[in-house]
Amino acid sequence: MIAAPPIGEKLRDWKQQWRAAITSGSALCTRLNLDPADPRLGLDAQPDFPVRVPESFARRMRPGDPDDPLLRQVLGRSEERLVANHERADPTADLSMRRAAGVLHKYAGRVLLLATGACAVHCRYCFRKNFPYDSELAARHDWREAIALIKADPSVNEVILSGGDPLSLDTDKLARLTTALYDVPHLRRIRLHTRVPVVLPDRVDGALQSWLHGLPWRVTLVLHANHANEVDHSVAAAAARLRLSGATVLNQAVLLRGVNDSVAAQVALSEALDRAAVLPYYLHLLDPVLGTAHFAVDDQVARAVHDGMKAALPGFLVPRLVREIPGESSKTWVAAAHTSATHGDSH
Numbered sequence: 555m556i557a558a559p560p561i562g563e564k565l566r567d568w569k570q571q572w573r574a575a576i577t578s579g580s581a582l583c584t585r586l587n588l589d590p591a592d593p594r595l596g597l598d599a600q601p602d603f604p605v606r607v608p609e610s611f612a613r614r615m616r617p618g619d620p621d622d623p624l625l626r627q628v629l630g631r632s633e634e635r636l637v638a639n640h641e642r643a644d645p646t647a648d649l650s651m652r653r654a655a656g657v658l659h660k661y662a663g664r665v666l667l668l669a670t671g672a673c674a675v676h677c678r679y680c681f682r683k684n685f686p687y688d689s690e691l692a693a694r695h696d697w698r699e700a701i702a703l704i705k706a707d708p709s710v711n712e713v714i715l716s717g718g719d720p721l722s723l724d725t726d727k728l729a730r731l732t733t734a735l736y737d738v739p740h741l742r743r744i745r746l747h748t749r750v751p752v753v754l755p756d757r758v759d760g761a762l763q764s765w766l767h768g769l770p771w772r773v774t775l776v777l778h779a780n781h782a783n784e785v786d787h788s789v790a791a792a793a794a795r796l797r798l799s800g801a802t803v804l805n806q807a808v809l810l811r812g813v814n815d816s817v818a819a820q821v822a823l824s825e826a827l828d829r830a831a832v833l834p835y836y837l838h839l840l841d842p843v844l845g846t847a848h849f850a851v852d853d854q855v856a857r858a859v860h861d862g863m864k865a866a867l868p869g870f871l872v873p874r875l876v877r878e879i880p881g882e883s884s885k886t887w888v889a890a891a892h893t894s895a896t897h898g899d900s901h
């Protein structure tokens with residue numbers, strides 16, 4: 555149940571919350587009554603990819619639990635310095651699909667814009683954590699290059715704002731992009747891939763709602779929550795505000811060892827999303843980005859977890875289990891455990 559009314563609710567200034575985020579692993583441990591020197595944490599005090607967690611997300615972690623599934627997603631650990639042979643800086647070969655600064659055109663009809671490099675939270679497993687954002691931002695020069703490309707290609711019917719996190723940008727800046735896209739006759743859909751409504755729900759404020767509501771296309775937001783504990787009432791209320799502005803709200807998750815690699819964890823996530831009226835869309839197998847081997851889940855386990863979800867949930871609460879294979883024309887659907895042999899899936 556959503557206790558607070560979705561509109562008219564008093565939200566706190568999201569920019570202030572953004573600036574006040576916790577930016578060190580030891581500060582986060584202290585916040586959670588954990589000893590930064592606790593060997594169970596394996597803390598790296600100075601990781602290359604800095605720690606970043608807003609208080610609104612830290613609040614959902616269990617104090618005193620070094621294995622908290624939300625903490626595991628954001629705390630820098632020395633294990634990240636171990637690089638496995640098959641890991642890559644750009645595992646999805648995104649840079650080979652770039653059409654202009656920050657413009658990725660990989661799949662038919664859909665152009666993905668790397669709107670910004672900034673995120674409200676830093677996820678340790680992020681497949682874009684090594685991305686050269688300094689030179690690769692579609693929002694540079696007021697989106698001019700990106701807009702010109704979209705206008706010139708009638709096959710493009712959907713613009714996906716990704717990043718980084720597009721909702722780290724001011725609503726005004728997002729509106730400048732969409733205003734410039736108004737006169738593109740072939741555009742039918744706009745999508746935002748964002749973790750912000752999950753980690754900093756107050757970002758879904760009146761200005762954002764008005765912007766979304768005024769867009770002349772079908773609007774979809776794909777959120778990113780990996781564990782049921784992430785989806786509390788503040789997230790449900792933010793999702794409700796998004797729906798009231800006319801958007802369809804979906805979720806994608808990444809299958810992560812020690813975070814959500816069990817049937818029980820995934821079923822609980824789907825149930826929590828359903829209570830928030832958010833539909834599960836994708837469950838991604840981890841992309842082999844540098845230093846993430848400790849999060850990797852074996853394919854067999856992944857298939858078994860997915861089969862367990864199918865057996866426990868209505869079909870519409872079972873996300874598609876997918877992996878990204880560079881060069882393929884879509885995300886690759888991973889087959890069920892009991893059919894993989896007959897279908898000859900090579901992964």
Ligand SMILES: *Cc1c(COP(=O)(O)O)cnc(C)c1O
Nearest residue numbers: 658659660661664665666714885
């Ligand atoms: C994942 C992705 C998309 C979106 O794919 P859908 O299957 O439509 O969700 C689009 N472009 C790129 C570059 C992607 O990585």
Ligand code: SF4
Nearest residue numbers: 673676677680718749
């Ligand atoms: S919010 Fe998304 S883009 Fe940002 S660090 Fe997390 S996974 Fe990566």
